Amino acid sequence: xxxxxxxxxxxxxxxxxxxxxxxxxxxxxxxxxxxxxxxxxxxxxxxxxxxxxxxxxxxxxxxxxxxxxxxxxxxxxxxxxxxxxxxxxxxxxxxxxxxxxxxxxxxxxxxxxxxxxxxxxxxxxxxxxxxxxxxxxxxxxxxxxxxxxxxxxxxxxxxxxxxxxxxxxxxxxxxxxxxxxxxxxxxxxxxxxxxxxxxxxxxxxxxxxxxxxxxxxxxxxx
Amino acid sequence: xxxxxxxxxxxxxxxxxxxxxxxxxxxxxxxxxxxxxxxxxxxxxxxxxxxxxxxxxxxxxxxxxxxxxxxxxxxxxxxxxxxxxxxxxxxxxxxxxxxxxxxxxxxxxxxxxx
Numbered sequence: 001x002x003x004x005x006x007x008x009x010x011x012x013x014x015x016x017x018x019x020x021x022x023x024x025x026x027x028x029x030x031x032x033x034x035x036x037x038x039x040x041x042x043x044x045x046x047x048x049x050x051x052x053x054x055x056x057x058x059x060x061x062x063x064x065x066x067x068x069x070x071x072x073x074x075x076x077x078x079x080x081x082x083x084x085x086x087x088x089x090x091x092x093x094x095x096x097x098x099x100x101x102x103x104x105x106x107x108x109x110x111x112x113x114x115x116x117x118x119x120x121x122x123x124x125x126x127x128x129x130x131x132x133x134x135x136x137x138x139x140x141x142x143x144x145x146x147x148x149x150x151x152x153x154x155x156x157x158x159x160x161x162x163x164x165x166x167x168x169x170x171x172x173x174x175x176x177x178x179x180x181x182x183x184x185x186x187x188x189x190x191x192x193x194x195x196x197x198x199x200x201x202x203x204x205x206x207x208x209x210x211x212x213x214x215x216x217x218x219x220x221x222x
Numbered sequence: 223x224x225x226x227x228x229x230x231x232x233x234x235x236x237x238x239x240x241x242x243x244x245x246x247x248x249x250x251x252x253x254x255x256x257x258x259x260x261x262x263x264x265x266x267x268x269x270x271x272x273x274x275x276x277x278x279x280x281x282x283x284x285x286x287x288x289x290x291x292x293x294x295x296x297x298x299x300x301x302x303x304x305x306x307x308x309x310x311x312x313x314x315x316x317x318x319x320x321x322x323x324x325x326x327x328x329x330x331x332x333x334x335x336x
Contacts, residue, residue: 002295029291029300032291032297032298032300033252033275033298033300035297036251036252036253036294036297036298036299036300037252037253037271039297040253041253059271062270062271062272063270063271063272064270064271064272068271068272071272071276072272072275072276075276075279076275076276076279079279079280079282079283080283082283083283
């Protein structure tokens with residue numbers, strides 16, 4: 001039995017209200033699996049003469065109601081997070097092998113050269129902090145205070161992502177400079193800084209790559 | 223059979239049951255598995271969704287199952303199938319459970335001593 005558009009919408013809102021509101025990478029895939037189970041289960045029960053609402057509650061009970069659904073979601077998120085961490089590690093390690101070594105090797109050389117010429121960005125700490133915090137403040141304003149921006153709302157929304165990115169990178173640069181400063185690491189400062197910068201950039205590249213893979217998979221699911 | 227007793231007895235053997243079902247069929251989706259178990263046991267055994275999906279997801283994370291998504295009736299359906307490792311492990315785990323059941327039978331069918 002085919003469910004009506006309204007019944008499908010009810011299932012969707014039922015699932016969304018009984019799952020956590022947190023956004024995570026594999027959420028669409030997880031919700032799609034549950035939706036398919038709900039639709040198949042409800043259709044079959046309705047064919048046996050059960051009303052839609054009772055069928056929905058019956059399937060819901062099978063999952064252990066709200067607590068069961070939340071437990072299932074948490075369990076799946078944890079399993080997938082473990083998988084994601086492994087995938088990230090594999091991607092990062094791949095930058096030290098052929099052919100990605102052609103990206104990482106020049107990157108390391110360049111970073112080391114920069115760190116030898118400019119021993120510490122902390123010399124520019126004050127303006128760096130000011131710019132970083134400014135970006136963070138703008139990102140927050142554009143994201144949370146859109147109502148005050150009138151006709152510029154759409155443009156402001158588009159600007160949020162790069163500002164947040166600039167804030168994150170600015171904070172990271174500040175933290176790396178702090179932890180690799182000659183005061184803490186002595187003469188090995190440029191090596192420590194190069195290492196930390198390399199890891200951060202490779203992490204970011206791997207994360208973007210992994211995210212792209214999941215976006216593609218999400219498109220297939222939807 | 224009482225449903226609580228049923229679920230307690232199922233706990234340890236659910237993953238083996240899933241491996242056996244998927245060994246028999248090339249690929250299956252969640253709802254299909256629950257119906258197959260019901261059909262095979264003439265309704266005497268039911269797998270709740272709350273038990274089925276965590277078990278499927280765990281087997282997938284262990285690398286024993288792989289998934290593929292197909293569009294059926296305009297919506298995405300996730301099919302599970304055994305990986306190469308899953309096929310090997312399934313044989314071992316089924317044999318283990320069978321041996322356990324045989325031993326359990328020996329104990330349960332104990333004749334009273336004279």
